[in-house]
Each structure stands twice: as structure tokens, then as C-alpha cells.
Amino acid sequence: MRTRAPIVDQHATWIAVNPVQGCPKACAYCFLNERGQVAVRPEHLATPEDTVSALVASPFYAPDRPVALYTWTDVMALPASRAHLARLLEVIADEELPNPVVLITKCHVPDETLAAINAARRRGVAMIVYLSYSGLGRDIERGIRHTAITDNFPRLAADGVPVVHYWRPAFPESATTSTMEHVLDWAAQYARCTVAAGLKVEPGALPRLAGIWPELAATEGVTEAEGVYPRAFWEFIHHTSKRHPDYPLFHTNSCALAYILGRADAFGVYRSTVCRVRNHCPAGQRQLCRDADNSRQPLTRALVRSALAQRDLADAPFRLDVQERELVISAPVETSRVAALTQDLGIRVRVDRADTDSYWNSGTAGALPLIIG
Numbered sequence: 356m357r358t359r360a361p362i363v364d365q366h367a368t369w370i371a372v373n374p375v376q377g378c379p380k381a382c383a384y385c386f387l388n389e390r391g392q393v394a395v396r397p398e399h400l401a402t403p404e405d406t407v408s409a410l411v412a413s414p415f416y417a418p419d420r421p422v423a424l425y426t427w428t429d430v431m432a433l434p435a436s437r438a439h440l441a442r443l444l445e446v447i448a449d450e451e452l453p454n455p456v457v458l459i460t461k462c463h464v465p466d467e468t469l470a471a472i473n474a475a476r477r478r479g480v481a482m483i484v485y486l487s488y489s490g491l492g493r494d495i496e497r498g499i500r501h502t503a504i505t506d507n508f509p510r511l512a513a514d515g516v517p518v519v520h521y522w523r524p525a526f527p528e529s530a531t532t533s534t535m536e537h538v539l540d541w542a543a544q545y546a547r548c549t550v551a552a553g554l555k556v557e558p559g560a561l562p563r564l565a566g567i568w569p570e571l572a573a574t575e576g577v578t579e580a581e582g583v584y585p586r587a588f589w590e591f592i593h594h595t596s597k598r599h600p601d602y603p604l605f606h607t608n609s610c611a612l613a614y615i616l617g618r619a620d621a622f623g624v625y626r627s628t629v630c631r632v633r634n635h636c637p638a639g640q641r642q643l644c645r646d647a648d649n650s651r652q653p654l655t656r657a658l659v660r661s662a663l664a665q666r667d668l669a670d671a672p673f674r675l676d677v678q679e680r681e682l683v684i685s686a687p688v689e690t691s692r693v694a695a696l697t698q699d700l701g702i703r704v705r706v707d708r709a710d711t712d713s714y715w716n717s718g719t720a721g722a723l724p725l726i727i728g
């Protein structure tokens with residue numbers, strides 16, 4: 356049975372906008388498998404005009420927040436989806452929405468769609484294209500032409516489109532030195548930065564994913580982890596600066612977007628372990644985040660209480676660590692509201708998990724990475 360997502364929702368980093376749902380491809384690791392939304396014809400659930408109306412009416416909407424379009428399909432896969440995108444970008448430009456707009460694909464970006472992206476950029480839309488490229492084979496990324504992925508990099512870069520290399524997930528088959536070096540060397544030539552992430556393992560997906568990576572079934576905690584990593588991949592992505600000293604690599608989408616947009620961190624990542632130890636972040640960006648952190652108003656319990664009330668959490672008990680800029684809410688709250696609160700307050704927000712929340716195991720909610728091998 357096909358499960359549908361809301362047309363507008365808040366994910367850990369961005370507002371996800373999904374007027375077209377369902378993917379004709381069938382990547383073995385995709386979360387859409389559990390939702391009956393792979394190897395299907397995409398459904399068009401809202402016109403571009405209605406989509407923009409729903410976006411600006413959403414309680415998650417604010418003009419500075421990143422918006423990711425079509426996260427429940429690969430919008431580049433079919434002509435009808437691409438036509439929807441082209442019109443949606445026109446409407447976003449007509450309405451002069453100032454939000455950064457993210458597209459994510461692992462399919463060929465045809466010339467006419469690249470032209471639509473460039474037209475939106477000329478009209479002031481801050482477009483960022485994530486190119487998924489992980490060095491996986493067609494046995495795992497079924498229906499994907501890998502030369503189409505790699506060809507996108509120089510084509511988009513030549514037009515000045517800000518490209519993020521999205522490197523996720525890794526399986527043991529792609530965690531070999533030669534594959535990882537090949538992937539990184541190619542991306543570093545054309546992308547502004549890489550975002551590396553592990554494999555998300557939902558409980559229902561575990562038997563299927565263990566068919567590809569048997570150790571998953573024998574390892575405790577894989578379904579609670581923020582992401583699962585083969586050890587060789589984990590080691591490699593934390594030492595890329597040796598090979599490409601000036602090429603940034605982030606483990607947090609919010610930092611990649613901050614870097615590309617020339618903004619300071621607004622997700623409470625600054626000074627965290629991910630910031631200090633894991634992200635390979637340029638000195639200029641670090642200075643930007645440091646300056647913003649130094650000039651922030653001190654947070655008070657009254658400010659937090661007011662922000663919680665705005666998100667319908669007026670009575671939620673909480674603990675505030677002013678020094679560490681961390682808020683811990685002692686009540687189950689969905690990731691969408693946690694992510695919104697994170698941005699409302701500009702601090703880290705941790706929370707007890709909500710059992711009904713399929714997105715709960717994100718780094719934003721405090722889950723930890725798990726390394727196998």
C-alpha cells in the first residue's frame with residue numbers, strides 16, 4: 356500500500372515539499388521501500404500554484420528557512436515530474452520567496468531542466484543541487500545510470516550552480532579505498548562541498564538491508580542509530596583533508612547549507628562535537644559561526660518557554676544549558692517540531708523520542724552514529 360507524506364513538512368534541516376510522490380527507481384536502501392513508493396509511477400498531488408500556497412501557509416514556514424523540493428521522488432526521473440518542477444520554480448520566483456531551494460537527485464539533469472534551474476537563479480532564487488553519488492553498483496541503486504550521476508557534476512558546475520555532493524549511504528561494497536578515492540576526487544573537482552551520512556535503518560527495513568549487509572542483523576542498535584557506517588568509510592570521511600585540504604566535508608546538511616549560503620550556523624551545531632571534531636569546515640566559515648555565536652543574545656528560560664508555547668508545547672518540562680546552548684525537552688515531541696524549535700532558538704534541542712515519528716532517529720534528535728567493522 357502506498358503511504359503518502361504531507362505536501363509540506365519540516366525535516367531535520369529543511370522544510371520538505373512533496374507535491375509529487377513515488378519514485379520509478381528502486382534503490383535498495385531507500386526509505387520509500389517501506390512506504391510502497393518505489394518502482395511506482397509518481398502521483399501528482401498538488402499543482403505548483405497550490406504547492407506554494409501550502410508552503411507559505413505552513414506553521415513551519417519562515418522566509419529564511421531552506422526548502423527541499425520532491426524528497427519523496429527523484430524529480431529528474433520522468434518528464435512529467437520535471438515539468439512540475441519547472442513550473443514550481445517559476446511560481447517560487449513569481450512569488451519572490453527568499454528561501455534557499457534544494458533539489459536532490461541521482462538521475463541525469465536534462466539541459467531543459469538545467470535551463471529552468473538557471474532561469475530561477477537569474478530571478479533571485481537561491482538554488483542548491485545535491486548530487487547523490489556514493490559509488491554503489493546497479494545491484495543496490497536499481498534503475499540508476501551511474502554515468503548520468505557523474506556527468507551532472509561538471510555540467511552543473513560549468514553553469515555556476517552550487518552543487519553539494521551527497522555521499523550516502525555506504526555499504527561494505529562501496530567502502531573500498533579505490534572506490535572512495537574515486538568518488539571523492541571526482542566530487543572535489545566540481546562540488547562546493549560533500550555531505551557524508553550513514554545508512555538509516557528503520558526496523559521494517561532491517562531484513563531487506565541485511566540481505567545486502569549481513570552484519571546489520573547481528574549488530575545491536577542499528578535501528579536506533581543516527582546512521583550506520585562501515586568502519587572503512589567512517590575512517591575515510593574523517594580524513595579527507597589529507598587528500599583535499601581545501602575541500603570541505605560536512606556531516607550535517609545544515610552546515611553545508613550555511614557554508615554555501617554564507618550564513619552562520621542556525622541549528623545549534625556550532626561548538627558541538629560534530630562541529631569541532633568531525634566536520635572539515637573552512638576557517639572563514641568557522642569565523643562566521645564564531646562571530647555570530649559571540650554576538651547572540653543570552654538565552655533565558657522565559658525566551659524558551661515562549662518559543663515552546665509558539666510550537667504548542669507550553670507545558671513541556673525542559674532543561675536549559677545556557678553555556679552549551681542546549682535545550683532538553685522531557686516529553687515526546689516529533690522531529691518536525693524539534694527541528695523548527697532548533698531554528699526558532701538557534702540552539703541544539705534534544706528530546707525524548709516519539710514512537711510514532713518515523714524521522715525520530717536523526718542527529719538533531721540526539722541519536723548517535725554506529726560503526727561496524
Ligand code: SF4
Binds near residue numbers: 620624626645
Ligand atoms: S563552524 Fe561548525 S557549526 Fe559552523 S558551519 Fe562549520 S562545522 Fe558547522
